[in-house]
Amino acid sequence: MSGLLYAVAAWLLFVGMYGVVTSRHLVHLVLCLSVAQSSSYVLLIGIGYRAGAIAPFFSDRSPKKPAVDGVVQALVLTDVVVGATVMALLLALALQVQKQTHSFDPWDARPMRG
Amino acid sequence: MSERTRRIVFVVAALGVAAILLWALAGLPSFGSHESAYARLLNSTTAKRRHVTDVVTATVFDYRGVDTFGEELLLFAAVVGATLLLREQREELHEPPSDQGLGRVAVSMSSAVRLVGVAIIGPAFVFGLSIVAHGHLSPGGGFQGGVVLASVALIAYLVGEYRTLERSAPFAVAELSEGTGAAGYAVMGTLGLIGGAAFLQNVLPLGQLGTLASGGTILFGDVTVGLAVTGALVALFHEFLHQTLVVRRARAKRGSR
Numbered sequence: 001m002s003g004l005l006y007a008v009a010a011w012l013l014f015v016g017m018y019g020v021v022t023s024r025h026l027v028h029l030v031l032c033l034s035v036a037q038s039s040s041y042v043l044l045i046g047i048g049y050r051a052g053a054i055a056p057f058f059s060d061r062s063p064k065k066p067a068v069d070g071v072v073q074a075l076v077l078t079d080v081v082v083g084a085t086v087m088a089l090l091l092a093l094a095l096q097v098q099k100q101t102h103s104f105d106p107w108d109a110r111p112m113r114g
Numbered sequence: 115m116s117e118r119t120r121r122i123v124f125v126v127a128a129l130g131v132a133a134i135l136l137w138a139l140a141g142l143p144s145f146g147s148h149e150s151a152y153a154r155l156l157n158s159t160t161a162k163r164r165h166v167t168d169v170v171t172a173t174v175f176d177y178r179g180v181d182t183f184g185e186e187l188l189l190f191a192a193v194v195g196a197t198l199l200l201r202e203q204r205e206e207l208h209e210p211p212s213d214q215g216l217g218r219v220a221v222s223m224s225s226a227v228r229l230v231g232v233a234i235i236g237p238a239f240v241f242g243l244s245i246v247a248h249g250h251l252s253p254g255g256g257f258q259g260g261v262v263l264a265s266v267a268l269i270a271y272l273v274g275e276y277r278t279l280e281r282s283a284p285f286a287v288a289e290l291s292e293g294t295g296a297a298g299y300a301v302m303g304t305l306g307l308i309g310g311a312a313f314l315q316n317v318l319p320l321g322q323l324g325t326l327a328s329g330g331t332i333l334f335g336d337v338t339v340g341l342a343v344t345g346a347l348v349a350l351f352h353e354f355l356h357q358t359l360v361v362r363r364a365r366a367k368r369g370s371r
Contacts, residue, residue, distance in 0.1 A: 002144045002145035002146065003139075003145070004145075005145055006139045006142070006145070010132070010135055010136075010139070013135075014128055014131075014132065017124070017128065018124065018128070021120060021121070021124040022117075022120075022121065022124075046145060047142065047148075048150075048153065049145065049146050050146055050147070050148070050149055051146035051147065055253070056153075056156075056157055056168075056169035056170060057167060057168050057169070057170075057252060057253055058160075058161050058167045058169070059167040059168075059251055059252055059324060063157060063158050063159075063160070063161045063162070064158070066149070066157075067153075067157045067169070068153075069149070069150055069152070069153035070153065070156055070157065070169035070170045070172075070173055071150070071152045071153055071156060071173055071178075072153075073170045073173075074170050074173040074174045074178060077170070077174060077257055078181065078182075078185050080257075081185050081188070081189060081257060082185070082188065085188055085189055085191075085192030086192075088192055088193075088196050088350050089192050089195050089196055089199070091354070092195070092196040092199040092200050092353070092354075093199060095199075095200065095354075095357055096199055096200075099203070
């Protein structure tokens with residue numbers, strides 16, 4: 001059971017990368033990359049988990065109660081922002097590629113000339 | 115490279131990565147049993163030392179405040195990059211915005227979507243503000259609330275048309291909000307320097323634990339980041355919608371494709 005979460009994270013990483021490698025549509029490729037990246041969310045949250053602990057919010061609970069790791073949750077927040085910005089930039093690039101080559105298929109994209 | 119060789123290269127590379135990953139994962143503590151030193155320290159002392167009840171927000175805007183500054187600049191850079199990439203091209207025409215992608219049939223909106231959308235705009239806006247403002251007390255904060263606020267602009271587009279979005283959340287305002295937020299965070303950082311402490315150090319009075327005015331600069335961080343995230347996302351929506359709805363490629367000159 002304890003290894004399941006890490007297995008899920010690894011699976012997401014590899015299935016996402018496989019999608020990136022075999023993709024025939026640039027938007028699909030960007031989404032595959034975000035699947036691969038989501039493995040890091042799962043991994044980080046999993047590392048911070050403690051059995052039987054509460055969320056790290058103490059508005060109505062004593063700070064002495066065991067809580068899960070808030071630091072990795074803050075890291076996930078950074079991770080999400082990075083993922084969103086990378087996706088926005090890549091989608092903008094995909095649009096430009098489509099304008100230049102009239103195709104969303106990465107196989108149709110020729111090497112760029114200056 | 116043929117598709118077949120590509121797959122073979124991928125499988126070989128993936129097996130290599132998998133081996134290293136497995137090795138790394140084997141070194142991790144078993145799931146659910148470990149508490150890091152940082153977690154123990156922050157969970158037990160944040161309420162006392164920073165007068166906030168949300169450890170995640172305290173980490174983001176105080177203990178890891180400089181990282182968040184970098185994160186905010188990253189968001190800023192991404193918006194600038196997307197705006198630059200999607201700038202007007204020489205061969206492009208602009209049409210009055212029609213809510214329809216090129217070569218697609220416009221679907222008429224059902225009145226149910228319009229009704230629910232209009233009804234939800236106000237509450238969603240207030241909800242977003244509340245998430246931003248209570249980041250130091252309960253789950254939420256500038257990033258999360260900013261996303262909710264930006265989605266209000268998308269709902270306005272959903273129930274109206276492109277012009278509605280332009281009028282209710284203009285691009286210029288979005289950019290201003292993004293810039294003000296990012297700059298505001300930097301100003302908040304220099305408050306620490308002015309107060310004779312380190313950059314981004316929490317120098318404001320910490321207030322009463324559990325009230326809105328507590329946590330010193332953390333609330334200020336939530337508000338500036340909320341502004342920046344809302345502005346950044348609305349600006350991105352504008353850019354992409356503009357590409358789909360307004361920009362049209364001019365007829366190619368004779369002789370070229």
